[in-house]
Amino acid sequence: AQKITQTQPGMFVQEKEAVTLDCTYDTSDPSYGLFWYKQPSSGEMIFLIYQGSYDQQNATEGRYSLNFQKARKSANLVISASQLGDSAMYFCAMRGGNTGKLIFGQGTTLQVKP
Amino acid sequence: DAGVTQSPTHLIKTRGQHVTLRCSPISGHKSVSWYQQVLGQGPQFIFQYYEKEERGRGNFPDRFSARQFPNYSSELNVNALLLGDSALYLCASSLTGNSPLHFGNGTRLTVT
Numbered sequence: 001a002q003k004i005t006q007t008q009p010g011m012f013v014q015e016k017e018a019v020t021l022d023c024t025y026d027t028s029d030p031s032y033g034l035f036w037y038k039q040p041s042s043g044e045m046i047f048l049i050y051q052g053s054y055d056q057q058n059a060t061e062g063r064y065s066l067n068f069q070k071a072r073k074s075a076n077l078v079i080s081a082s083q084l085g086d087s088a089m090y091f092c093a094m095r096g097g098n099t100g101k102l103i104f105g106q107g108t109t110l111q112v113k114p
Numbered sequence: 115d116a117g118v119t120q121s122p123t124h125l126i127k128t129r130g131q132h133v134t135l136r137c138s139p140i141s142g143h144k145s146v147s148w149y150q151q152v153l154g155q156g157p158q159f160i161f162q163y164y165e166k167e168e169r170g171r172g173n174f175p176d177r178f179s180a181r182q183f184p185n186y187s188s189e190l191n192v193n194a195l196l197l198g199d200s201a202l203y204l205c206a207s208s209l210t211g212n213s214p215l216h217f218g219n220g221t222r223l224t225v226t
Contacts, residue, residue: 004156035214043202045157045217091156100145100212101170104156 002027002096006105013082014113020067021077021108023092029053032096034075036066039089039107048090051075082112116141118218120205126224127195135190135221139207145169146188147215148180151202163188164210192223200225 003026013019025034036048051059051066059066067076079086089109093102119138127133139146145164149157159172163182177193186207192199202222206215 033212037217042219043204043222044219045204045206045215047214047216050214093156095212099170100147100162100164100208100215101159101172102147102149102157102215103159106156 002029002032002094002103004092004094004103004105006092006108008108009106010109010111012111012113013079015084016081018078018080019082019110021079021090021092021110023075023077023105025073025075025092025094027073027094027096029096032094034066034068035093035095035102036064036075036077037091037093037104038086039091041088045091049077079110084112084114086110087112118205118207118216120203120218120221122221123219124222124224126226128226129195129197131195132191132193133195133223135192135203135205135223137188137190137205137207137218139186139188139205140216143207143209143216144186145208145210145213146182146186147206147208148188148190149204149206149217150174151204151220153201157204160190195225197225199223 032053034051038046092105147162148160151157161180162170182188202220204220206217
């Protein structure tokens with residue numbers, strides 16, 4: 001069975017500093033994709049970054065990067081130069097095989113302090 | 115281009131009633147998925163439709179049903195509402211069945 005685990009219910013970071021949000025996963029599929037989404041209090045799920053299981057390099061999108069360690073089955077999100085607008089809930093998700101279904105973790109609430 | 119649009123944004127229903135939630139995907143996206151997000155938890159997969167055919171179903175009772183129309187918009191129907199159906203219902207669209215999902219703002223359903 002596929003599973004996503006986010007062990008940090010809440011995180012604090014000082015504005016302009018970097019922060020790492022942890023995500024571990026479990027799957028028996030050789031082909032899978034890992035996603036990070038941001039959910040502000042408004043409720044919308046905003047796609048941030050994607051990492052495919054066969055990608056050789058870690059994904060980066062602007063201030064977001066994904067620290068993909070396949071052997072450890074981890075896909076941590078790194079946010080550099082945190083901004084106040086980064087305060088939100090962050091979800092790690094996985095899609096396995098040929099399905100379009102996403103499995104989400106429990107989420108991590110990030111609060112950026114001025 | 116408009117993103118994924120969902121209607122209504124908020125809804126209050128009574129136990130036993132039924133509800134229909136609507137979703138319009140991003141133009142050109144042929145796949146629509148529905149997720150239920152209970153407060154404090156991650157979204158749970160309900161359905162996926164691609165090219166008007168059901169491609170996946172999550173672990174939800176038969177009270178939940180959905181369909182996708184020729185214009186790729188979709189409806190989620192829930193019958194015989196229970197208090198536990200209170201949640202944020204998220205619709206997502208993607209270009210294909212395996213492309214990244216783009217979510218709408220959701221419909222917040224409250225069952226009293």
